[in-house]
Amino acid sequence: MGYALNFNLIWRHFDKLWGGLLLSLELAVISIAIGIVIGLVLAVWYVSAGRVVRAVIAAYVEFIRNVPLILLVYLVFYGLPTVVDIAYSAQTSFIATLSLYSGAYLVEVFRSGLEAVPRGQIDAGKAIGLTPWQRLIHVRLPTMLRITLPALSNTFLSLFKDTSVASVISVPELTYGAQWINFNTFRIVEVYLVVTAMYLLTGYVLLFALRLVERRFRAAR
Amino acid sequence: MLGQILYALPFLAEGFALTLWVSLLVVVLSLIAGVLMGVGLVYGPVPLRWAVRIFSDTIRGIPILVLIFFVYYGLPAVGVHLQSFWAAVLALTLFKTAQVVEYLRGAVASIPKGQSEAAMAIGLTFRQRLAYVIFPQAFRRFLPPWINGVTDAVKGSALVSLLGITDLMQAINQVIGRTYEAMPLYIFGALVYFAVNYALSLASRRLERRFSFIRE
Numbered sequence: 001m002g003y004a005l006n007f008n009l010i011w012r013h014f015d016k017l018w019g020g021l022l023l024s025l026e027l028a029v030i031s032i033a034i035g036i037v038i039g040l041v042l043a044v045w046y047v048s049a050g051r052v053v054r055a056v057i058a059a060y061v062e063f064i065r066n067v068p069l070i071l072l073v074y075l076v077f078y079g080l081p082t083v084v085d086i087a088y089s090a091q092t093s094f095i096a097t098l099s100l101y102s103g104a105y106l107v108e109v110f111r112s113g114l115e116a117v118p119r120g121q122i123d124a125g126k127a128i129g130l131t132p133w134q135r136l137i138h139v140r141l142p143t144m145l146r147i148t149l150p151a152l153s154n155t156f157l158s159l160f161k162d163t164s165v166a167s168v169i170s171v172p173e174l175t176y177g178a179q180w181i182n183f184n185t186f187r188i189v190e191v192y193l194v195v196t197a198m199y200l201l202t203g204y205v206l207l208f209a210l211r212l213v214e215r216r217f218r219a220a221r
Numbered sequence: 222m223l224g225q226i227l228y229a230l231p232f233l234a235e236g237f238a239l240t241l242w243v244s245l246l247v248v249v250l251s252l253i254a255g256v257l258m259g260v261g262l263v264y265g266p267v268p269l270r271w272a273v274r275i276f277s278d279t280i281r282g283i284p285i286l287v288l289i290f291f292v293y294y295g296l297p298a299v300g301v302h303l304q305s306f307w308a309a310v311l312a313l314t315l316f317k318t319a320q321v322v323e324y325l326r327g328a329v330a331s332i333p334k335g336q337s338e339a340a341m342a343i344g345l346t347f348r349q350r351l352a353y354v355i356f357p358q359a360f361r362r363f364l365p366p367w368i369n370g371v372t373d374a375v376k377g378s379a380l381v382s383l384l385g386i387t388d389l390m391q392a393i394n395q396v397i398g399r400t401y402e403a404m405p406l407y408i409f410g411a412l413v414y415f416a417v418n419y420a421l422s423l424a425s426r427r428l429e430r431r432f433s434f435i436r437e
Contacts, residue, residue, distance in 0.1 A: 003299045066372060066418035067411045068379035071390060075407040078397070083404045164284035168383065175286055182290070188298040192291040200282040 009185040010194050013177075017191075020177030021198055027095060027173060028160040034099035035159075036152075039106025044136065046107065047114050057107065064104035069165050073097050077169045090169040098166075102159050109155065113148035114140060146217050153210035157203060174198060226409055229396040236392025237413060243306075243378045243388060247313040248371055254314065255321020260351070262322060263329050273322060280319035285377055288312050293384050309381035316377065320370050328362035329355060365429035372418040379414070389413060 010017075046057045064072070077093040080086065088096070117140050125135040145152075164175035172180075178195040182188050226233075262273040280288065292312035296303055303311065332355055340354040382391035393410040397403050 062419060062422075063411070063415060066376075066415045066422065068376040068390065068414055070379050070382070071393075071407065071411055071414065074394070075404075075411065079404040079407040082401075161282075161284040164286040167286065175284060175290070178287065179290065182294055186298075188294045192287065192295055195287055196279070196283050196291070199284065199287065200279060203282045 003189065005190055006187060007190050007194070009187045010181060010190050013181050013185065016172075016177035016180055017174060017195065017198060020172060020174035021202060023171070024160065024163040024166075024173040024175075025202070027091075027098065027163045027166060027171070028156065030095050031098035031163075032102050032156050032159055034095070035102030035106050035155075038099065038103030039110050040141075042103070042107045043110035043114060044141075046111055061104045061107050064101055069097075069101060069162055070168060072101060073165055073169060076100075090166075090171050094163075094166045094169060094171050098159065098162065101162070102155060105155055106152070109148050109151045110144065113144040113151075116147050117143045149214045149217055153207070153214065156210070157206060160203065160206065161199065223405075225396070225400045225402050226405060229392075229400070229406075232396065233389065233392050233409075236387050236389040239387060240375070240378050240389040241417075243310060243313065243381060243386075244371070244375045246310050247317050247374045247378070250310070250314045251317035251321050251374075252367075255318040256325055258318065259322045259325030259329070262326055264347070277319040277322045280315055281323075285313070285316045286380055286383075288316055289380055289384070305384045306381075306386055309384050309386055313374065313377050313381070317370070317374050320373065321367065324363050324366050324370065325359070327366075328359040331362050332358050361432040365425050365432065368425040368428060369422055372421050375414065375418055375421070 042057050042060075046054055049057075073094060076097045077090060081088075121139055121143060122135060125139040130138065163173050166173050167176035167179060170176065174195060178191050181191040185191070258273045258276070261269045262277070265273070289309065289312040292315070293305065293308045296308060336354055336358065337350060340350040345353065378388060379390040381388055382394065385391070387395070389410060393406050397406050400406075
């Protein structure tokens with residue numbers, strides 16, 4: 001083999017990785033926040049809409065889910081500005097892409113969550129004289145959120161990993177930092193070992209925290 | 222605009238063929254490796270179980286892109302020289318194998334314990350139990366998520382374009398580099414990927430319905 005591990009150069013450039021990790025988290029958090037709004041609006045619309053609207057929402061969901069993320073990233077960053085008169089930074093473009101991407105997955109999550117709200121709860125809401133809007137805000141959405149919380153945290157964890165694709169348009173997140181160190185110091189094995197550990201550790205910390213939140217808000221049996 | 226796409230069509234078709242070839246290799250290799258490791262995870266001795274568990278959790282815990290770079294740049298550094306094509310296939314296969322392991326574990330776990338005990342009671346050996354009792358039943362549980370997961374292999378294969386392999390994604394980028402027709406070509410590419418993956422997810426849904434007669 002003849003490859004001696006030497007982590008010194010990694011530690012010297014660790015700010016690239018640490019800053020990258022924070023940016024990855026930031027991208028994931030902003031994207032899922034926008035994605036949740038997209039998902040909620042479209043899911044609520046979907047369950048009460050007619051056939052045409054349903055078909056349009058379903059088309060959006062199926063399109064996003066069946067196309068590679070990297071292609072969507074290219075399409076929004078390199079493609080869209082050639083036909084529409086907009087200019088944005090790579091980071092903004094990536095957030096837009098990942099929001100649309102997570103939105104598509106979350107529509108599905110929320111839609112099945114809304115359908116899983118027990119009929120009796122909605123009837124009870126009617127019985128105490130709540131308007132349809134009040135039933136949505138005070139009965140259906142809170143129960144739906146409790147039901148979908150585990151799926152929501154799984155989506156967030158996979159979004160956190162998906163932020164690595166931002167490196168292809170030079171957004172300096174964690175994977176980009178890894179490549180920078182890879183190309184500039186050639187401590188290849190070391191940098192990817194460290195980055196693997198960083199992704200794993202962050203993922204498990206997030207998982208643990210989200211499971212705690214889930215336990216706190218678990219749907220009442 | 223359409224003319225540009227038509228002119229580039231043979232080149233794009235070659236890229237598409239490579240995308241399918243990579244996906245096929247990854248799907249077949251990961252199926253073999255994943256089933257073997259999955260059996261090891263469920264029935265193996267404790268050290269083997271731990272090894273498979275750590276393998277699967279590590280691979281599923283990191284972005285596939287990191288895995289691809291790790292394999293592509295890391296292997297030559299430790300003296301293993303693979304063509305970039307095979308490095309890409311290896312990385313994607315590792316990723317997919319971890320998924321297959323989990324599908325298999327879930328499918329086997331869904332078979333009631335009584336089945337295995339009954340098979341033992343009539344004197345079947347371990348291999349016979351797997352072949353005649355567990356696998357035929359677990360198969361129905363395994364198939365729908367597995368086919369659905371094939372779309373992940375097709376989508377993941379687009380990342381090999383970053384290693385300079387001319388798959389569909391890379392072919393599209395190259396044609397754009399020549400024609401500057403970014404939007405039509407990206408949309409064309411998205412539609413091609415969509416067609417393949419949507420067909421696969423329809424097949425998965427149909428199989429799921431076909432196998433939904435299983436009683437709990």
